[in-house]
Amino acid sequence: MVGIKLNKIFFHRLFNNLVEFFRSDASRFLFPALFLVLVFYIIPVIISVYLSFTPLKNWNIDRYAGEIIGFENYYKFFYMLTHDPSVKAVFLTTIVFVALTLTVNVLGGLGLAIATYFMSEKAAGGTQLIWLLPRMTPIAVYSMIWYYFFHPSSIGTLNSILLHLGLIDKPIDFGQGIIPWGAWAIIVFVNGLVGVSYGMIVFTSAISNIPKELVIAARVDGASNWEITRRILIPLLKWHIIYVTTWQLLSLITTYDHLFLLVKWGLVNRDYGTTWSLYIYNTAFQLGETDQGLAAAAGVILVLVSSGLGLLTLKLMGFEKMIKPPRGDI
């Protein structure tokens, strides 16, 4: 009884708020964006959730989409997770990939931001441009560049360097031959380069907001670059580091486009080069027999994980604003 009543109040208030919102000027400004987000963001996610309860295969919507099979796809996915070596590999790869790339991204971004701080302005600008390049490059070209860099034949740049140095006598197949670490190294490297720029930018702009007197006063007192980094810059960037870490964590869990071609072209092993997110895409669109129901089930689990982390990020961002100290701090 109480539940129903509460619900009634809740919906009443929701309804009132919605009416209020649509009456407001703001709704006119927000309408186009809300429409697009609704149709191409929110409804698809709801559909994905729905599809995870259907046996949809090969996009045969007429035949399968109306059928509800309960949690069968979920059972199947968990069964595969524990028994299918490929899916096990994907799971392991996801964890290793996210952990390592995250480390590379955050530390790399921090390192670059601090390194460029100690450089002349010109050199800093050049460095930032170089490290922004991967993010701004068409994914296909970017994948192609690393495809040739790590190519398993002597045409590959890395192989030819190693050959010239006499470290190896014949080309190595890094992505397929050295399993799993070769494949992992490549995907972490390729994605790491894209992600580093994010941290670099956030940290650079945060550092530029630190009053320069702090650094200069420390210099007058005799601080070296390392001491300024350790005792002043990093403590002042604490919140930014936490923020970048959670944000990048989310990105890495959900990203797959920079891996797609590396796997498709066979540069890296299919199992140890595929993350959970890519696995969902490939299951739904790529493999010989596509299984959208299974893909959706795997997807829903991923959504649960990532939206939990998303809420955490929100908390952190709000927190950051709340603790804003009165003066000096950034």
Add this chain to the structure above:
Amino acid sequence: MVVVRLDRVTKIFKGGVVGVKDISLTIKHGEFMALLGPSGSGKSTTLYLIAGIYKPTSGRIYFDDRDVTNLPPKDRNVGLVFQNWALYPHMKVYENIAFPLRLKKLPEEEIKRRVLDVARMLQIDKLLDRYPWQLSGGQQQRVAIARALVKEPDVLLLDEPLSNLDAILRISVRAELKRLQKKLGITTIYVTHDQAEALAMADRIALINEGRIVQVGTPEEVYNRPATVFVGGFLGNPPMNFLEAEVEDLDKEIFLVIGKYRIRAPERYWSIIRRLKTKRVIIGFRPEDTSIKPESLDTICLPGRVYGIEPLGRENIVVIEIGGELVKIISGRRISLTLDQMVWICPVMEKIILFDPATGKALDRLVVEEKIRAI
């Protein structure tokens, strides 16, 4: 404790902005030197050049006989206090003060001893466990000074350290700071744009305008014998009054003609005026060195009309119009004046300073310069 000497130091920034130009200045051992000038005149630039934060475009800087021109700041052993104090927001007061000693890798016990000593001296020993943002402005300022002093610097450099404090606190801190400086006997350079502050605290004042040093001297010297119109107009509240006049040389006497009126030029200037063949001068006289009389036949007095009266409590500032120009006179409260009343103002003859309108320099300075050139 050292002597700081700047030898023809010039600093030009990227883009050609002139910070300071051709500055030569010696700050004596244990001296409290104030750098005084308007905003953008190059005071901070001078200070940062001494600290080693800026590298001079030309010229040399010496600490005693040591050429420190290219020495990085950390090797100069200077203590620096910024205008905004630059306290580290993530460190407690204790850590802030200890920081310079930490960098020197001193043993923990010595750090503690020195931090406590300096904190006690500045009466902030109860605040050591707080963060900077938990302190009042005055307390933060003490912490900043403590941090500069804890390393026992050879030179103490202060960049407008009091400008973030409110007016009353500023005046009480002034005296304290001066006492402290004298007690420690540390060579101190103090940047300020507040003339009262400079006059009250400094042993000597260096006036800077547009990147150049205009005059260096004790507060009495720069106040009573300003070298230029700028110095006269910058010091004092209200500042020196200026009236332009034509020179009328009647062989026996020299008169200065202001509009319809004329006054006798002070006798000590006669030879100078003749020597320089000056045609026009600017007459400078201080508001407090001038009296107001209802009637006068004195040849030094000028008639004027009372334009406004600003009571200051102890005295009045009387604004008087003379031939279209306004001058300010400080008068005792005994004389009662009404608006538009005609009065006579009489500057004290000995305190009048004559300037050259073309260069703005005092005439006696010009004579000295000419003599030097002649040699």
Add this chain to the structure above:
Amino acid sequence: MPGMRDVEIRSRSTELLIMCIVFMLSLPVITGYALIILSSFSRDMVTNLDPSAFKPTLTNWILLFHGRTALFAGIRVNIWGIVFNTLIVALGISLLVTITGALTGYAISRMNFHGRKHIMALLILLHAFPGSVLVVGVAFIYRLFMPSYTYVVYYSFFFVILARAAIEIPMATWLMKGFFDMIPWEIEWSAIVDGASRIRVWWKILLPLIKPGLAAVMLFGFLAGWMDLIYVRTFLAEPTLAVFIEYNVHAEYAYLPLVAAAGTLYLLPTILFFLFAQKLIFTISVSGIKG
């Protein structure tokens, strides 16, 4: 000390050391890009760093523009058509993202409405949705509204532009919000006091003031559309440069230096932006993350 980052007198040796290290770390990136670009002007791929493999030629580019993907065989593609497709998608997304971004950015920056906080939170939470889960649902909608055969091409372009633009909306909104935030309120108030409607104020007064912001979002949307791989390969009925490269990089018949030329062509906007719009790129990257 305006514009100062550090004291002017300091030892340059650590700075040099840092620069050397960063340069060494940047070397793979520089090499990777340089080798692909160089290969496009060479008869053989030079990715093996062998100088003797570099035989300068423009053949690759000529063949590419003639639409021949192999040196001798007869496979032809309409490369201009492919570039055109890519351009349409990129421009469409750019336009859509700019308009919606400018609208939402304004609303969030300037208006206090019911649910403002929720919408801001939603924009951030959207980042947490895995793209691959999304694309399954989007594909379902795509198939649900599939028109008859004759219109599929138009439909697919339309669909890709809308769907891909939707993904960029959160970013574009933050970006524009940042620009609107910088404009003093008084400018707007005086117009509103004079009786202008919000839409009018937005269109007549604010948009002209944030031209750099609009340029930044436009560029940002263009690059997003231009570089996209997944949406175009999944939904678009016609190939784009991304798809062309996807199918030719490891195809046996493909003449690799020619694919390198296609890649370089595809890279061209990025390079041009880096050469001529560095400021804008920094603006985008800096303000894009203020959220």
